[in-house]
Amino acid sequence: MNVDMMFIATCAACKHQRKKCEPNCQLAPYFPSTKDEDFQNVYRLFGVNNTIKHINSVANDQRAKLVETLILEAKIRKENPVHGCLAIERKLRAEIEALEKELEMERLAEPEVGLDCPKLNLCESIFYVTHQWPFPFRYFGRDSPLYYFL
Known part of the structure; x- marks a missing residue:
């Protein structure tokens, strides 16, 4: 049926x-x-x-x-009848380039604390740049890469 x-x-x-x-x-x-x-x-x-x-x-x-x-x-x-998918791709590329430039600036800048800091991946860097620091130690253990920033 x-x-x-x-x-x-x-x-x-x-x-x-x-x-x-x-x-x-x-x-x-x-x-x-x-x-x-x-x-x-x-x-x-x-x-x-x-x-x-x-x-x-x-x-x-x-x-x-x-x-x-x-x-x-x-x-x-x-x-978007004029540019279609290309407009979305261009917008996302511009955002990625801006974030990569910001990431490179953060990598070149000296860390807030005098400890040696390992290179970060993009997600950790965005988190680092967009949040207030330092968080209390209880949020990150020694295994966390963010532990070194505290």
Whole structure:
């Protein structure tokens, strides 16, 4: 009964094209009727034929990931029509570069306490830079790399 119920509802692609959803519809598993907005975004960016070509170009086990990627790309392109994903990538690269510069400045600077300090990884450095120091000793044991800053 579940198999029959699956094809009674028209998928978002067939609904958009105003046709009956066939049992062998290639887009039905990826765009059920509940994902109408996702399909509309993908349709506006790629079109139905290109979406089917993309799906057919990859192995069966990778098709779901491909459709997720197409949906994400289309959603981001809808939000930022000029630069799309490139705008997000540029923003994240700028943040990483700023944090790396700040990390390098912290590594070159002398530590607050006169103890020799080991080089930190990025997460520890961000934590070190963004929090008030010194924390009481009870928060960090001798095994913690932050112990040396106290």
